Every structure is written in C-alpha cells, then in structure tokens.
Amino acid sequence: MGKKTRLEWAEIRNRQKNAIERAAEVLGALRMTAAPIDPLAVAASEKPLLVAVGADFRDRFDGQLEYHRANNRFLLFYNTKYDAYAPAGAHHARTRFSVAHELGHYFIEPHRAFLRRTGKFHPSRGEFLSDRAIETEADAFAAGLLMPASLLAPRVNEGEMSFADIERWAQEFETSMTSMARRAVELSHFPCALIGVREGRVAFSFHSQAMIDGGCYPRPRGSDLPPDARSKWQAFVDGNLSDGKGQAFAGAWCQTYDSDRAAEAPVYEYYRGVPSTQTLLILLSVPEEELFPDEDD
Numbered sequence: 575m576g577k578k579t580r581l582e583w584a585e586i587r588n589r590q591k592n593a594i595e596r597a598a599e600v601l602g603a604l605r606m607t608a609a610p611i612d613p614l615a616v617a618a619s620e621k622p623l624l625v626a627v628g629a630d631f632r633d634r635f636d637g638q639l640e641y642h643r644a645n646n647r648f649l650l651f652y653n654t655k656y657d658a659y660a661p662a663g664a665h666h667a668r669t670r671f672s673v674a675h676e677l678g679h680y681f682i683e684p685h686r687a688f689l690r691r692t693g694k695f696h697p698s699r700g701e702f703l704s705d706r707a708i709e710t711e712a713d714a715f716a717a718g719l720l721m722p723a724s725l726l727a728p729r730v731n732e733g734e735m736s737f738a739d740i741e742r743w744a745q746e747f748e749t750s751m752t753s754m755a756r757r758a759v760e761l762s763h764f765p766c767a768l769i770g771v772r773e774g775r776v777a778f779s780f781h782s783q784a785m786i787d788g789g790c791y792p793r794p795r796g797s798d799l800p801p802d803a804r805s806k807w808q809a810f811v812d813g814n815l816s817d818g819k820g821q822a823f824a825g826a827w828c829q830t831y832d833s834d835r836a837a838e839a840p841v842y843e844y845y846r847g848v849p850s851t852q853t854l855l856i857l858l859s860v861p862e863e864e865l866f867p868d869e870d871d
C-alpha cells in the first residue's frame with residue numbers, strides 16, 4: 575500500500591469538493607432546506623428519466639444504478655434489507671446513504687456520461703471503503719446531500735465537538751454515526767480528524783482542512799495503531815471499552831512529512847465503538863496554537 579503524495583491528496587480532495595458542491599446545487603434547485611433530507615424525494619423529482627426501486631436484495635448490493643437505452647431511463651435500485659432495523663415506515667440510515675450514493679452517479683456529469691455509454695456500474699456497497707475515485711466521489715456527493723454544509727457547519731463550529739454532539743446530529747439528519755462523524759470533521763474549522771479502526775488497523779481517516787494546513791496528513795489505510803490505541807481496540811473487541819479518552823503526539827497518527835512541529839503537536843483522542851460495524855471510531859483534536867503558533871486570534 576503506497577503512501578500518497580501531498581499532490582495526490584489535493585487532487586482527491588478537489589474531486590470530493592466538486593461532488594459535494596454538485597449535491598448542494600441539487601438541493602438548492604429543489605429548495606430542500608431542512609434536515610432530514612429525503613433522498614427518495616430527490617430521486618422522485620427526476621421522474622420519468624429516473625425511477626427508484628427498493629427491494630430486499632439480500633447480499634447482492636446496497637445500491638445500483640442502471641441506464642436503459644431502449645426507453646431512455648435510469649433505474650436506481652436500493653436494498654431495503656437494513657430497514658428491518660429502522661422504525662416502522664422509515665428507512666434505515668444505510669438505505670438512505672445507498673440511495674444518496676447512487677444519486678451521485680446520476681447527478682455527477684462524468685458518471686452519468688459513463689453510464690449512458692456502458693449501461694451500469696459495478697454494484698457498490700458499504701461506506702467510504704472503496705479506493706476507486708468514482709466511488710469516493712459518489713460517497714462525497716451522498717454526504718453533501720444528506721448533511722449539507724449550510725445546515726450542519728454552523729452546529730459543528732459552535733465549539734469543541736464530542737461524540738455526544740455527533741450522535742445528536744446523526745439522529746437529526748438520519749445518518750449513521752460514522753458518516754456524521756466524518757462529515758462533521760470535514761466541516762470543522764479546527765484541526766481535527768476521524769480515524770476508523772477495523773480488525774485492529776486503520777481502515778479510514780478523514781482530516782479537517784485545518785489539520786492538513788497544519789501539516790498533519792492521513793496515514794494510509796492498513797496502518798498500525800499507536801500502542802495505547804491498540805489496547806483500546808482490544809478493550810472494544812472484548813466488550814469493555816470504558817475509558818473513552820487518550821492522548822498522543824500527532825506523529826503517532828498522521829503523516830507529517832518534514833514538519834517537526836506537526837509531528838510533536840499533542841493530540842487528544844476520543845474513542846467510540848460502533849459494534850454494528852465492528853468499527854472503533856477515534857476523534858482526534860489538536861489545539862490550534864500548537865499547529866499555528868504565530869497566528870493571533
């Protein structure tokens with residue numbers, strides 16, 4: 575697994591930014607301005623060119639978008655199997671995210687052009703785990719659609735955020751804890767990051783712009799954990815993660831390239847287990863003055 579250069583990070587972020595802006599544009603045109611956003615209402619607004627079809631597709635896929643040339647129609651299939659765990663009549667957060675992800679393939683112009691040529695994408699599944707640029711873009715669109723900056727950013731930047739805040743927002747916007755944590759970090763003006771740990775290793779990391787500007791870049795997927803985090807992971811696996819806090823240096827969690835200041839900055843860790851996806855979430859926060867010592871506020 576190769577390390578990414580700073581230029582590659584910039585390119586990935588730029589593509590995600592465009593996808594999120596596209597989602598904001600779609601919401602703006604539909605005048606959808608309140609949480610929770612209903613992705614199926616967004617799909618319905620594109621009838622008859624787009625038709626959404628929900629059913630229990632078991633383990634075949636979470637969502638799939640097809641283009642049928644004969645009748646010039648896009649069919650958006652979404653798996654309702656997770657709805658069994660949602661309140662009656664409601665869609666589970668995963669179902670909503672799948673629909674929003676497929677809408678990304680529909681609304682992002684190069685994706686749509688590709689679909690018109692080829693008929694369908696490979697089925698997609700899960701959140702934020704695909705390496706392929708196209709899936710990452712559709713995920714970014716989905717996050718932008720379900721958690722618009724205009725609604726969420728003011729809440730996120732009110733003060734220091736905790737997992738209790740993130741949980742409250744996840745309920746309000748009807749998203750998973752993990753998607754909300756990721757999006758909150760993305761919208762934060764403060765140096766912070768979200769690390770997801772699966773099978774004892776870093777499965778994903780998202781860093782706020784301030785964290786990147788301060789010289790702390792994500793480590794590659796599959797990276798080892800710092801020793802203290804390893805014992806937290808073990809406690810989570812054993813079902814007794816009680817101490818939800820920790821502390822380290824940014825160099826333990828981030829690629830800091832040639833910046834000693836970034837590598838030696840203290841980072842505060844907050845742990846939250848998500849048993850349903852066997853994921854341990856870690857919210858990292860670095861005091862602003864440690865990364866930007868010369869700036870007066």
Ligand SMILES: [Zn+2]
Pocket residue numbers: 675676679695697698708709712
């Ligand atoms: Zn996809």
